[in-house]
Amino acid sequence: MKLNINNKAYYGLPQKVIFCKKSLISNQRPNSSIEFQHSINSKKKTLRIDSNGISDSWKYSRIKKKINFKDREKKLLKLLDRFRGKGEFDCLVPGSGGKDSCYAAHILKYKYGMNPLTVTWPPILYTSYGQENFKNWLKTGKFKNISAKRNEKFFKILTKESIINLLHPFQTFILGQKNFAPKIAKKLNIPLVFYGENEAEHGNPISDNNSSLRDNSYYAYKNLKDLRLGGLKINELMNIYNFKSKDFDDILPLKVDQLKNFPLEVHYLGYYLKWIPQEAFYYSVENCGFKPSPFRTQGTYSKYNSIDDKIDDLHYYTTFIKFGIGRATYDVSQEIRNEHLTVNEGKKLIKKYDGEFPNRYFSEVMRYLNIKENYFLKLCDKFRSPHLWKKVKNRWYLRHTVNKDGIDDRK
Numbered sequence: 104m105k106l107n108i109n110n111k112a113y114y115g116l117p118q119k120v121i122f123c124k125k126s127l128i129s130n131q132r133p134n135s136s137i138e139f140q141h142s143i144n145s146k147k148k149t150l151r152i153d154s155n156g157i158s159d160s161w162k163y164s165r166i167k168k169k170i171n172f173k174d175r176e177k178k179l180l181k182l183l184d185r186f187r188g189k190g191e192f193d194c195l196v197p198g199s200g201g202k203d204s205c206y207a208a209h210i211l212k213y214k215y216g217m218n219p220l221t222v223t224w225p226p227i228l229y230t231s232y233g234q235e236n237f238k239n240w241l242k243t244g245k246f247k248n249i250s251a252k253r254n255e256k257f258f259k260i261l262t263k264e265s266i267i268n269l270l271h272p273f274q275t276f277i278l279g280q281k282n283f284a285p286k287i288a289k290k291l292n293i294p295l296v297f298y299g300e301n302e303a304e305h306g307n308p309i310s311d312n313n314s315s316l317r318d319n320s321y322y323a324y325k326n327l328k329d330l331r332l333g334g335l336k337i338n339e340l341m342n343i344y345n346f347k348s349k350d351f352d353d354i355l356p357l358k359v360d361q362l363k364n365f366p367l368e369v370h371y372l373g374y375y376l377k378w379i380p381q382e383a384f385y386y387s388v389e390n391c392g393f394k395p396s397p398f399r400t401q402g403t404y405s406k407y408n409s410i411d412d413k414i415d416d417l418h419y420y421t422t423f424i425k426f427g428i429g430r431a432t433y434d435v436s437q438e439i440r441n442e443h444l445t446v447n448e449g450k451k452l453i454k455k456y457d458g459e460f461p462n463r464y465f466s467e468v469m470r471y472l473n474i475k476e477n478y479f480l481k482l483c484d485k486f487r488s489p490h491l492w493k494k495v496k497n498r499w500y501l502r503h504t505v506n507k508d509g510i511d512d513r514k
Contacts, residue, residue: 110489110490110502111488111489111490112488112489112490112491113425113486113488113489113490114133114145114146114147114425114426114488115145115146115147115148115149116131116147116149116426116488116490116491117130117131117149118490120427120490120491120502120503121152121156122152122156122505123150123152123156123157123158123160123161123436124155124156124157125156125157125158125161125439125440125446126158126160126161126164126435126436126439126440126449127432127435127436127439127446127449127450127453127505128150128158128160128306128428128432128433128436129150129152129426129427129428129432129505130149130150130151130152130158131149131150131426131427131428131491132149132150132305132306132426132428133147133148133149133150133306133426134147134148134149134150134303134306134307134308135302135303135305135306135307135311136148137320137321138274138277138278138281138321139278139282139324139330139331139332139355139356140329140330140331141269141271141274141331141334142268142269142331142334143268143269143334149306150306151308158306159306159307159308159309160304160305160306160436160440161440162309163304163309163312164304164440164441166309166312167304167377170377172375172376172377175374175375175376176375176376178315178375179215179372179375179376180215182295182315182370182375183211183215183216183217186217186294186295187216187217188218190292190293191218191220192218192219192220192247192291192293193217193218193219193293193295194211194217194218194219194220194293194295194296194297195219195220195221195222195284195287195288195291195293195295195296195297196208196211196219196220196221196222196296196297197221197222197223197224197280197283197284197296197298198221198222198223198240199223199224199225199226199233199237199411199412200223200233200236200237200238200239200240200241200393200411201233201236201393201409201410201411202380202383202384202386202387202393202407202408203299203300203380203383204221204240204299205236205240205244205383205386205387205390205391205393206299206383206386206387206391207297207298207299207372208221208240208244208246209243209244209386209387209390209391210372210376210386211297211372212244212246213244213390219246219297220246220247220248220249220287220291220293221240221241221246221247221248221249222248222249222250222283222284222287223237223248223249223250223251224250224251224276224279224280224283224284225250225251225253226276226411226412226413226414226415227258227262227272227273227275227276227412227413227414227471228412228413228414228464228467228468228471229411229412229413230396230410230411230412230413230464232394232395232396232397232410232411233410233411233412234411235394236391236392236393236394236410236411237411239391239392239393239394240391240392240393242392243390243391243392244390244391249287251279251283251353253279253353254350257346257350258275258354259471259472259473260333260344261274261275261332261333261340261354262274262275262333262414262472263333263472263473263474264332264333264334264335264340265332265333265334266472266474266479266482267333267334267482268333268334268335269333269334270421270424270425270482270483270486271334271418271421272414272417272418272421272468273412273414273415273418274332274333275332275333275354276412276414278332278354279353279354281321281322281356282322282353282354282355282356282357283353283354284296285322285323285356285357285367285369286353286356286357288367289357289361289362289365289367292365294365294366294367294368295368295370296367296368296369296370297369297370297371297372298317298369298370298371298372299371299372299373299378299383300371300372300373300378300380301317301371301373301374304373304378305433305436305437312374314374315370315371315374315375316368316369316370316371317369317370317371319359319362319367319369321356322356322357322369323356323357323358323359323361323362324355324356324357324358324359325358325359330355330356332351332354337351379441380408380437380441381438381441381443384407393407395407395410396410400415400416400430401416401459401460401461401462401463402416402419402420402423402429402430402431402456402457402458402459402461403419403429403430403431403433403434403452403456403457403459404431404434404452404455404456405434408434413464413467413468414464414468416430416461416463416464417461417464417465417468419433419461420458420460420461421483421486423457423458424483424486424487425486425487425488426488426491427488427491427492427501427503428457429453429456429457429458429459430456430457431452431453431455431456431457431459432453432457432505434452435449435452435453436449450505450506453504453505453506454504454506454508458501484499487499490502491503493510493511495510
């Protein structure tokens, strides 16, 4: 493929688009990164695909098949024994009642004898079925829960800024999801926190999966001046909107200094237990009263992944705009790696669903955030990277697709 250097790549993305031969994901997929450092000028580190067309995420899925999870479970038991029975709650599990948090909290309590406190950063706009799953999670598991009580005006503004500056409608949820639980753990002196699977499995360097621990750079900071929310510095937000320091309390990460005398350990349960999304779904249905969405999620073919927030569908649409990767591609790649789909099946699903516009909740989300619908659509065009997209007769086309039917693939 001959590169056109005039088609600038935004966000530090690789100029040449390469698709993994095994799992269909492209090298435009950003790695998991520190959310509170994002700005419009941030350069993304992306999924590595080698000269043979094989991605790190595929390679790790082959490594994972050879891991002795019985030995890993023994390590988990030793870890749990260090904390078991210390205090009213001996571990903390963040979640909003999705399949992963249901599985993690329930298995820790009922198989391993722990007493987890559940902590929730609520979705921006709960779906009715997501809210029902949240209630069922707490009721069936008999879990105590602390949910953030947010300043809605503040978070509407932050979410709106994250869209305008970053085309990242999910940022405020991700920030809260990653930062709120460690802060509650510190406040209540619960030094053991469990998230589910390590997001690094899906595209970070293979070495990022070699530890069960989440690095504290993801939930702790050194200098306030280095933090950005919605693409803006804290002092900029305070000046523009007259925010006070206390408005940021729940969403900001811990200060590194706060961890000096508090040996917080944030672990991925998926390091110790073989984490397969479909299995977590089945477990949650059977044990936690979890129910899938009553209809197919727009942009993909599934009904049970990330269904609790009405803004979820829009988030994945924006990844399609910025990186050429829609929700179906994310789902297909994961299911191929877990041997639930073939490559040919995956290609058909991507062709059918990737990039589908999420109109089910779109108008409601725009009204909630006080954003004009046409303004959002124009904003999307602004964030399309020229090396990924081409406009022909007022219609946008991907230059390259995994099915080789992009507008530049035809040349």
